[in-house]
Amino acid sequence: MSAIRNAQPGAKTMLPAVAVTTATLPAVVLSSLALAQPANAEPAPAQVQSASAVAPEGTKQADVVPASEIAALVPSRLAPALVPEAPQAPADYTVAKGDTVIGIASRYGLDWHNVLQLNNLQPSSLIFPGQKLKLTGSPAPATAPAAAPAPAAQPGGSYQIKPGDTLYGISAKLKVPMGDLLAANGLSLSSVIYAGRSLKLPAPAISPASSVTPASSAAPKPLVDKSFLGFTYPDAVVASANENKRLLNASPVPTRDQMRQIVADTARKMGVDPVLAQAIAYHESGFNQRAVSPANAIGVMQVVPSTADWASSLVGRTLNPLDPRDNATAGVAILRALVAATHDQNTAIASYYQGQSSVARRGMFNDTKDYVKAVTADMALFR
Numbered sequence: 001m002s003a004i005r006n007a008q009p010g011a012k013t014m015l016p017a018v019a020v021t022t023a024t025l026p027a028v029v030l031s032s033l034a035l036a037q038p039a040n041a042e043p044a045p046a047q048v049q050s051a052s053a054v055a056p057e058g059t060k061q062a063d064v065v066p067a068s069e070i071a072a073l074v075p076s077r078l079a080p081a082l083v084p085e086a087p088q089a090p091a092d093y094t095v096a097k098g099d100t101v102i103g104i105a106s107r108y109g110l111d112w113h114n115v116l117q118l119n120n121l122q123p124s125s126l127i128f129p130g131q132k133l134k135l136t137g138s139p140a141p142a143t144a145p146a147a148a149p150a151p152a153a154q155p156g157g158s159y160q161i162k163p164g165d166t167l168y169g170i171s172a173k174l175k176v177p178m179g180d181l182l183a184a185n186g187l188s189l190s191s192v193i194y195a196g197r198s199l200k201l202p203a204p205a206i207s208p209a210s211s212v213t214p215a216s217s218a219a220p221k222p223l224v225d226k227s228f229l230g231f232t233y234p235d236a237v238v239a240s241a242n243e244n245k246r247l248l249n250a251s252p253v254p255t256r257d258q259m260r261q262i263v264a265d266t267a268r269k270m271g272v273d274p275v276l277a278q279a280i281a282y283h284e285s286g287f288n289q290r291a292v293s294p295a296n297a298i299g300v301m302q303v304v305p306s307t308a309d310w311a312s313s314l315v316g317r318t319l320n321p322l323d324p325r326d327n328a329t330a331g332v333a334i335l336r337a338l339v340a341a342t343h344d345q346n347t348a349i350a351s352y353y354q355g356q357s358s359v360a361r362r363g364m365f366n367d368t369k370d371y372v373k374a375v376t377a378d379m380a381l382f383r
Contacts, residue, residue: 118136126310260281266329280331
């Protein structure tokens with residue numbers, strides 16, 4: 001998820017809240033990889049897997065798969081067989097294994113956009129066997145807008161822990177450095193906090209004026225370069241990647257050994273082969289939670305923000321890829337969905353890198369085959 005795809009024709013190449021730009025490409029992505037397209041090469045049917053934004057004028061762009069297509073195909077199977085004449089649509093439909101919104105709509109001659117609207121779903125929403133969908137009638141009532149967040153507590157005071165709070169989330173919400181928050185309360189990264197209890201908020205440090213060093217007029221060197229293997233990423237994506245790298249550098253994170261254990265424990269808890277999950281994490285980041293690619297792929301599992309959103313829908317809660325445990329959960333949730341939706345392990349591994357829709361429609365690119373071989377070989381390290 002942190003490298004760039006091969007561009008040969010026919011070849012395949014909160015702790016603080018995640019910095020996300022609105023200039024992302026219109027694609028749901030499973031990997032942080034993007035395909036470089038040399039100016040003199042024939043257009044290759046490749047998919048950008050992670051960074052998505054409108055590139056500067058004149059920059060070559062990889063083909064993308066629209067979000068609507070992937071959302072309908074993952075983790076479901078591809079298009080059902082066409083029928084000569086669509087039967088009359090029932091008022092309600094019970095989702096069966098392998099169903100997709102597009103497939104259901106096509107079966108009854110309906111517009112799948114209307115089916116989404118009737119059920120208050122988004123193109124990125126997933127459906128599950130046993131779920132009831134409305135096919136006719138009025139749209140489901142829209143979800144009420146979320147209440148405005150409470151104002152941040154003043155440093156030097158206290159904060160009452162609420163259900164669902166995490167140390168990373170509190171640090172982000174109150175804009176208090178994680179290290180200071182832990183020190184003020186005698187806690188560590190592995191400490192458990194409980195709703196209803198209070199945390200002391202450290203007072204901001206005040207430096208003497210004489211110790212202030214004038215800022216340099218030279219622009220600081222970016223933490224994440226905008227180019228990788230000859231491909232230059234859009235400025236908005238690189239800016240988000242640099243902000244996320246800055247946030248991770250300023251916060252304590254588990255060691256590589258601790259992250260490896262977190263990935264393995266998360267996989268066992270979620271019913272995924274821990275050996276496979278560790279091999280992917282090892283190949284993606286070397287278990288480095290501070291890893292951020294120019295494509296804005298974050299953390300140990302190299303999760304891009306749009307993929308984190310999809311993983312959140314899989315587990316039923318909001319996941320922050322800057323949070324080490326959330327990052328592991330997001331990557332494992334995606335891997336679990338791909339293993340369930342594909343016919344073998346190699347295809348699931350390829351889909352994590354290339355995207356399930358792209359693998360299903362185009363087969364594995366050459367660099368995807370190399371990725372599968374590498375991850376499969378890495379599995380021997382964790383048995």
